[in-house]
Amino acid sequence: xxxxxxxxxxxxxxxxxxxxxxxxxxxxxxxxxxxxxxxxxxxxxxxxxxxxxxxxxxxxxxxxxxxxxxxxxxxxxxxxxxxxxxxxxxxxxxxxxxxxxxxxxxxxxxxxxxxxxxxxxxx
Amino acid sequence: xxxxxxxxxxxxxxxxxxxxxxxxxxxxxxxxxxxxxxxxxxxxxxxxxxxxxxxxxxxxxxxxxxxxxxxxxxxxxxxxxxxxxxxxxxxxxxxxxxxxxxxxxxxxxxxxxxxxxxxxxxxxxxxxxxxxxxxxxxxxxxxxxxxxxxxxxxxxxxxxxxxxxxxxxxxxxxxxxxxxxxxxxxxxxxxxxxxxxxxxxxxxxxxxxxxxxxxxxxxxxx
Numbered sequence: 001x002x003x004x005x006x007x008x009x010x011x012x013x014x015x016x017x018x019x020x021x022x023x024x025x026x027x028x029x030x031x032x033x034x035x036x037x038x039x040x041x042x043x044x045x046x047x048x049x050x051x052x053x054x055x056x057x058x059x060x061x062x063x064x065x066x067x068x069x070x071x072x073x074x075x076x077x078x079x080x081x082x083x084x085x086x087x088x089x090x091x092x093x094x095x096x097x098x099x100x101x102x103x104x105x106x107x108x109x110x111x112x113x114x115x116x117x118x119x120x121x122x123x
Numbered sequence: 124x125x126x127x128x129x130x131x132x133x134x135x136x137x138x139x140x141x142x143x144x145x146x147x148x149x150x151x152x153x154x155x156x157x158x159x160x161x162x163x164x165x166x167x168x169x170x171x172x173x174x175x176x177x178x179x180x181x182x183x184x185x186x187x188x189x190x191x192x193x194x195x196x197x198x199x200x201x202x203x204x205x206x207x208x209x210x211x212x213x214x215x216x217x218x219x220x221x222x223x224x225x226x227x228x229x230x231x232x233x234x235x236x237x238x239x240x241x242x243x244x245x246x247x248x249x250x251x252x253x254x255x256x257x258x259x260x261x262x263x264x265x266x267x268x269x270x271x272x273x274x275x276x277x278x279x280x281x282x283x284x285x286x287x288x289x290x291x292x293x294x295x296x297x298x299x300x301x302x303x304x305x306x307x308x309x310x311x312x313x314x315x316x317x318x319x320x321x322x323x324x325x326x327x328x329x330x331x332x333x334x335x336x337x338x339x340x341x342x343x344x345x
Contacts, residue, residue, distance in 0.1 A: 005213065006133075009133070009136075013128065014128075017130075024124070039249075096310055104131075105131065105133055106128075106130055106131045109127050109128055111126075112126055113124070
């Protein structure tokens with residue numbers, strides 16, 4: 001349910017970027033989501049469809065790129081990928097580690113159509 | 124036309140949270156974000172904290188609920204400043220809501236602010252409010268399997284209260300297993316057994332709050 005607030009932020013950022021690029025419509029949004037966050041893709045899509053109506057981002061495709069989790073064991077120094085929440089170092093079984101990747105949530109890029117009237121330049 | 128954005132979606136909340144934390148540290152105040160599922164005993168725990176720290180800490184409470192002022196009225200009846208935030212449907216508090224609540228408190232007169240977050244084990248864990256410490260309650264009546272189901276929140280807190288410990292003889296709660304799982308998820312968290320009903324563990328919880336608050340003041344001096 002907290003995807004509502006997330007989607008609101010996504011839409012704000014996307015609209016600002018599209019306006020800065022000349023005001024064209026947004027065709028695609030690429031989001032990077034760390035695999036240890038609790039954000040649900042389908043839930044973001046659901047809110048996005050509703051909230052983007054009437055904006056430059058209406059109808060845009062959402063692409064989700066998952067970012068693998070990476071941890072560094074504070075005990076033996078091994079690097080490993082935690083597969084679920086209950087991870088311990090596969091080498092020394094220590095539960096003390098530094099999470100280096102997997103909790104991200106950011107907009108990687110957007111694909112914007114050329115604003116109308118762009119090709120009239122030089123007439 | 125492709126535009127590289129590379130913008131963190133949580134950045135707005137994160138920047139407000141940082142400002143909140145800076146403001147608290149300037150005043151040497153500890154702010155504890157208290158999270159739990161509905162009915163785990165958040166308000167009862169705050170009542171015990173008020174009783175156990177009266178005369179020792181100057182306390183205020185920020186109450187987050189989807190609706191109603193029931194909890195803030197309980198706190199105000201104990202002569203403690205309480206700010207009610209009604210999220211109007213949202214399942215968690217945000218840093219901006221806390222920033223406006225802090226505007227209404229006399230920060231020079233406070234040592235400790237307890238935030239009662241919206242009853243939920245999922246969303247509050249994802250939103251930094253600018254708190255200086257995080258505490259959660261897991262109550263015996265909820266069962267010992269909660270860390271398996273909501274690992275993120277158990278991993279992110281500094282202290283875990285096991286409330287309704289007086290119900291232990293009547294429930295199938297496996298305390299040893301619970302402790303073991305929590306230990307594997309979050310080895311540094313303090314685990315405190317508590318009964319808001321009979322007061323068991325209340326002193327230990329208040330000691331934790333006092334130590335955490337005094338550590339905050341030490342950070343301020345350094």
